[in-house]
Amino acid sequence: MDAISTGTLLLSLLVLILISAYFSGSETAMMSLNRYRLRHLASNGHKGAKRASKLLDRPDRLIGLILIGNNLVNILASAIATIIGMRIWGDVGVAIATGLLTVVVLVFAEVTPKTVAALHPERIAYPSSLLLKWLLVILQPLVKVMNIITSGILRLIGIRNVATNDALSQEELRTVVHEAGALIPQRHQDMLLSILDLEKVTVEDIMIPRAEIYAINVNDDFKQINRQVVTSPHTRVLVYRDTIDDAVGFIHLRDALRLQSKEEFSKATLLRAVKELYFIPEGTPLNVQLANFQHNKERIGLVVDEYGDIQGLVTLEDILEEIVGDFTTSMVPTASEEIHPQEDGSLLIDASINIRELNKEMKWELPTDGPKTLNGLILEYLEDIPSPNTSLRLEGYPIEVMEVAENMVKTVRVMPDLYQAPDNAKKTP
Known part of the structure; x- marks a missing residue:
C-alpha cells in the first residue's frame, strides 16, 4: 500500500462509498416495489419489471447477493480509510478514520440512498436490476454457499419456506381499494367494496x-x-x-x-x-x-x-x-321512500324497512346480526308488541312508536338530533 498515493486511496475510497450506496439503494428499492404493479408491468412486457420480478422470486438469493457486495465494499473501504488515517494523523488516525468513515457511510451510503430509493423505488430498482442480474451470475457460487448456511440456520429456528406470500386478505384488499383515491372512481370503489361484502350478507338480509x-x-x-x-x-x-x-x-x-x-x-x-x-x-x-x-x-x-x-x-x-346500487327502474320502494323527514328534524320511518338499507341511507349503525327489519328489532328489544306512543332508546336513537297494526309496528318517529352513545341507552316504555 505504501506505493499507492494517498490521492489514489482517497479516490478508491470515494468509489467504494458510491458502490456501497448503490447496494444500499438497490436493496431498499427492490424491497419497496409494489408487487402488484410490478406483476402488471411485467405481464405487459416491461423489461426492467421482468428482471426485478425474477430476482424477487427468490428474495433469499437477492438479499444474499446485495449483502455480500455491500459488506465486501464496506470492509474494503474501512481498510483503506484506516491506511489513509494513519498516513495523515499517525496512530490516532485509526480512531479518527473510523469515526469519519462511520458518519460518511451512514449519510452517503445508507440513509440518503435508502431514502431516495424508498421514495422512488421503480426509478432505482429497474435499472439496478440489470447489474444485479449479472452480479448474481458472477457471484452465484458464493451466494449459493451463503444461502446453504443461512437456510440451515433458518431451519434450526423453524423457518423452512423462504418464498414470499403476497396474497391479500379481504381486509387488506379493502384497504387497497380505499387508498386508491383518484385512481379508481368513487362509484367503482363502492362496487368493489360491495362485492367484498357479499359473503357477509345472507339472502335473509335482502x-x-x-x-x-x-x-x-x-x-x-x-x-x-x-x-x-x-x-x-x-x-x-x-x-x-x-x-x-x-x-x-x-x-x-x-x-x-x-x-x-x-x-x-x-x-x-x-x-x-x-x-x-x-x-x-x-x-x-x-x-x-x-x-x-x-x-x-x-x-x-x-x-x-x-x-x-x-x-x-x-x-x-x-x-x-x-x-x-338500486336500479332506477325498480318498482319496489327504496329506503329513501320509506323515510320521511319532518320539519322538527325528526324522521317518520316505515318500520318494515330493512335495517341494512336504513343504516346505508342514514349512516347509522343499528345491529344487523339479528332481526332484519326495524319492526323486528323493536319487538326483540321490548320483548313485547308495543302500543302506540311507546318510547324507547334503541342503540342510542330515541324512537317513538306511532302506529301498530296486525301485531306489527307500522310507523315510528326517530329523533336523530337527540342521539346518545349506546352505553347510555335505556329502555323507557
Missing part, C-alpha cells in the same frame, strides 16, 4: 319478506287474476293455491300476456305455463347464491327455513343491486 311477496292465488276469481297479471310491477310472479306455502311455481308475465293476446288465458293454461320453483336455504351468503343462480340458470327463488317453510323471495336483481 329478501322480500313472505308477507310482502306479490303473488297470484290461482283459486281467486279469474277476473282478479287477470287484473293482477296486467297491473303486476314484476316480470315474474309467484303462483300459489290459497296459501304461499302451497306455491305452484313462477309465471313469466310475457307468457301470460301472450296467452291473453291469443284469448287462450285460463286457470288451466296459467298452471301449465308456470316454471318450476327454485328454493334457497336461509343463511346462504350472497356470493354463494349469485354463483348458484348462474350455475342453475335461475333468476328468482324462494327462501326456505330448516322446516321447509317459505320465508321470502330473492331475485338476481336484488343481489346485483347490492353491488351496483
